[in-house]
Amino acid sequence: MVRVVLTDIEGTTSSIRFVKEVLFPYAAAALPQFLADHWQDAAVQQQVQALRAELGEPLADAAAVNALLQPWIEQDRKHTVLKALQGMIWDHGYRSGAYQAHMYEEVPAALRRWHDAGLPLYVYSSGSIAAQKLFFGFSTAGDLTGLFSGYFDTTSGGKREADSYRRITAAIGCEPDQILFLSDIVEELDAAAAAGLQTTLLDRDGLAPTCSHPVVTDFDRIALP
Incomplete structure (x- = not known):
């Protein structure tokens, strides 16, 4: 679950x-x-x-x-x-309005759907937490920051290190197998899986290598409430 x-x-x-x-x-x-x-x-x-x-x-x-x-x-x-x-x-x-952060077309609706279904949403990116909040605050879909419960960056560790996901799991306060991590990088998903998280690979261009993780092309194909 x-x-x-x-x-x-x-x-x-x-x-x-x-x-x-x-x-x-x-x-x-x-x-x-x-x-x-x-x-x-x-x-x-x-x-x-x-x-x-x-x-x-x-x-x-x-x-x-x-x-x-x-x-x-x-x-x-x-x-x-x-x-x-x-x-x-x-x-x-x-x-200053110099740019807005890009969002794939289906992402905002999927995030809102999961949020409304009661699923806490978190971000883990190599960009700083401040940069993440700006990204979702000034997106092409408007301000999405209200959908997220928290943010993690490299202060939690590198994204290809299993211990980083263990720290994040402890900070969120749930069992690792209750967390689904979404990424387009197989090595990040490998590290998350090693820490016990569920994983899904986003293969936006159809060029992802063969891997052990579930693979989808967009958020609408992720089986969640």
Whole structure:
């Protein structure tokens, strides 16, 4: 019996192209000026201090941090500091109306249907929790944040690590086999299954490799209330 739905974002609820072609370039272009303008902000300095502690580098000014992070954006590094700073930049983009987050056509109705049926919905993405809330708050389907009971990011661990899903299960407060995890990445589903979660692979383009997980092409084909 599925009692909780935990969903990925990119390739699952939303197109990877929106993230790759809109969000990442926007953050890369805005990062130098953002760091220069907000260098003394407590939230920015908290992330800079985390980088200094991790890397053992002085990172004395905004230019040094920008030089470090620009290649990380190109590589789509799943680094907590990068994701936090990207989220701060994306906040301005969403609120200024520069873009809206893409949602696959059937996703909003399916989320509302599950929510109305009493299923708690959670998000687990490599993007920061703040970025996740912006994503669902400023979507092409409007503000969907009221449908979700909580959000998880890389502070819970990497998405291809079984222990991350054990931490999430403990935070949600139910048995792992009562949680259905939705993702387009087989390795993430493997890790979730190793932690005892139910899994379903979203194969939006019909190119998914053979795997041991149930496979669907969209949310309407997921058998839930």
